[in-house]
Amino acid sequence: xxxxxxHCRHRELEALLFSAISSASSISxxxxxxxxxxxxGLHQSSYLVAKLLRRLVDLRSLSNSYAFAVFSQVPAPNSxxxxxxxxxxxxxxxxxxxxxxxxxxxxxxxxxxxxxxLSFTFSALLKFCSTSRSIAMGSQLHAQTIFxxxxxxxxxxxxxxxxxxxxCGQLDLARKVFDEMLVRDIISWTSLIVAYTxxxxxxxxxxxxxxxxxxxxxxxTAMVTGYSQNARPNEALAAFERMRMAGVTIDEVSVVGAxxxxxxxxxVKRAEGVRQIAEEYGFGKNVVVGxxxxxxxxxxxxxxxxxxxxxxxxxxxxxxxxxxxxGLASHGKALDAIKVFDEMTMRTEVKPxxxxxxxxxxxxxxxxxxxxxxxxxxxxxxxxxxxxxADHYACMVDLLGRAGNAEEALELAxxxxxxxxxxxxxxxxxxxxxxxxxxxxxxxxxxLFELEPDAIGNYVLLSNVYASAGMWNExxxxxxxxxxxxxxxxxxxxWMEAKDGVVHEFFAGDGSHPxxxxxxxxxxxxIDRLKCRGYTPILxxxxxxxxxSEKRRLLNGHSEKLALAFGLLTxxxxxxxxxxxxxxxxxxxxxxxxxASSSENxxxxxxxNMRFHHFKDGVCSCGGFW
DNA sequence: CTAGGGTTAG
Numbered sequence: 001x002x003x004x005x006x007h008c009r010h011r012e013l014e015a016l017l018f019s020a021i022s023s024a025s026s027i028s029x030x031x032x033x034x035x036x037x038x039x040x041g042l043h044q045s046s047y048l049v050a051k052l053l054r055r056l057v058d059l060r061s062l063s064n065s066y067a068f069a070v071f072s073q074v075p076a077p078n079s080x081x082x083x084x085x086x087x088x089x090x091x092x093x094x095x096x097x098x099x100x101x102x103x104x105x106x107x108x109x110x111x112x113x114x115x116x117x118l119s120f121t122f123s124a125l126l127k128f129c130s131t132s133r134s135i136a137m138g139s140q141l142h143a144q145t146i147f148x149x150x151x152x153x154x155x156x157x158x159x160x161x162x163x164x165x166x167x168c169g170q171l172d173l174a175r176k177v178f179d180e181m182l183v184r185d186i187i188s189w190t191s192l193i194v195a196y197t198x199x200x201x202x203x204x205x206x207x208x209x210x211x212x213x214x215x216x217x218x219x220x221t222a223m224v225t226g227y228s229q230n231a232r233p234n235e236a237l238a239a240f241e242r243m244r245m246a247g248v249t250i251d252e253v254s255v256v257g258a259x260x261x262x263x264x265x266x267x268v269k270r271a272e273g274v275r276q277i278a279e280e281y282g283f284g285k286n287v288v289v290g291x292x293x294x295x296x297x298x299x300x301x302x303x304x305x306x307x308x309x310x311x312x313x314x315x316x317x318x319x320x321x322x323x324x325x326x327g328l329a330s331h332g333k334a335l336d337a338i339k340v341f342d343e344m345t346m347r348t349e350v351k352p353x354x355x356x357x358x359x360x361x362x363x364x365x366x367x368x369x370x371x372x373x374x375x376x377x378x379x380x381x382x383x384x385x386x387x388x389x390a391d392h393y394a395c396m397v398d399l400l401g402r403a404g405n406a407e408e409a410l411e412l413a414x415x416x417x418x419x420x421x422x423x424x425x426x427x428x429x430x431x432x433x434x435x436x437x438x439x440x441x442x443x444x445x446x447x448l449f450e451l452e453p454d455a456i457g458n459y460v461l462l463s464n465v466y467a468s469a470g471m472w473n474e475x476x477x478x479x480x481x482x483x484x485x486x487x488x489x490x491x492x493x494x495w496m497e498a499k500d501g502v503v504h505e506f507f508a509g510d511g512s513h514p515x516x517x518x519x520x521x522x523x524x525x526x527i528d529r530l531k532c533r534g535y536t537p538i539l540x541x542x543x544x545x546x547x548x549s550e551k552r553r554l555l556n557g558h559s560e561k562l563a564l565a566f567g568l569l570t571x572x573x574x575x576x577x578x579x580x581x582x583x584x585x586x587x588x589x590x591x592x593x594x595x596a597s598s599s600e601n602x603x604x605x606x607x608x609n610m611r612f613h614h615f616k617d618g619v620c621s622c623g624g625f626w
Numbered sequence: 627c628t629a630g631g632g633t634t635a636g
Binding site for chain 1 (some may be wrong): 627628629630631632633634635636
């Protein structure tokens, strides 16, 4: 009777302490729980100590000596406790007195009577190999699993094997494990689907997704994010829509892929729709969702809405701040970007990272703030301990070159302590496009043709520099080079979202749009009105050696002008015309937008591949820096 | 226990 009672009390106490450990949210609370265990004589319980170790891993406050000390107090650790210790050691950078997970495993095998090894212990070892990318150790363990009875049907073991090979970049081996599995669950399918999406192989991902017998929220989300991360925003949104149609519930993670797809499209109506869904479910409070929304609004041209979301957030981390800074930079609001950076560094605990500095440096560059840019560049290593990499040097080359100092930019590219990448030479070539330095452009382009032989834009840029300088022989040489390498231009296009959310895309000189005739007429009328106000076409924007009248004809066929005319015809009076372009806006179109913004009394926002241009009352927010 | 997340220069 009293034994039963004592037993009951013991069980109750154990349950109480178990929940105390589970709810510990800091290392000091965990310490208190441990002290309690000690006082009550329960520090020898494998069950409770194993929970303690697992909580230690969850809290990421890993102290291996502490873990080992706690473990050592248990006289007869069972296999659960051993496994927890292995996990602790696998999660940390192990050092004395902690041992390597495999060593612990052999100690465990020696300490315990020889039972068949537990699958979850083995999974913990495999997981360790997977996180530490130890393919050699992992495949040895894999070989062992083959001889252990039941492991070929054990989902934990098999799924961890898939993960191991995926993490080590061995997709074929992961697929082999998957194909040979006797039983598969949704996790096996999804692991492999995600592996394909991360390798950019959406075809295989689609195939697997189609074949998988069950599709849950995570699997659907994997497809949505897969499309989004592979720059296929329309398909991402379509998948998101199908997912909701199929009645699958969504969570914070599911909406992020859709939000990021809207950011890529720059389509405001779609964006508002997805935002509404996110808010309906109350996901807006989540840091990741919030950061994605900030990015989405910034990339859709609604920088003030991005700012509102940013300031309404409760938690902001380095992603949130970097996104806001980069967003402001792309809209040419350098001072605001710097203000956000200062808020972050002076009033919060959030530490800037390398991406944050890329944002700050581009902000300076896009506003011509050379001295401020130099100071931030110096401070990043001296104050924040971040060593500038090639991307940061690219920003500096851009900063100097854009401001008209191509010689110093070239000098920096030549003397920088890390190997210059395509970004560095590309920034230099871009500077030459603005300031016309054919001899420097040639140096930059030669490096680029080696580093990025297939990047068509570099050839076009060089040929443009030569064309502006009237060096038609060199222009034709560049064109020959392009042809010789079998490169063809990505068609330039501009697109615009209509009132109903449908996206209309325009190509240069293209007459396939249903309203094509009206658009052409409206454009001609507009150009005539602008000419009365002193507009002269900038013929040098056409880089072909053709007659002047042909140049005029080509200029008026530019896709952004077609989109502008479509906007003037369809956007309500007083509404902002928002155009997205896949390449940089040309000088003539830039001028036309400026003039049209005042003559038509319209705000026009153009997102090109680099940044935003806000045209209002005849001026552009870029201040001529683009 | 094992699957899905946001920022990057020309």
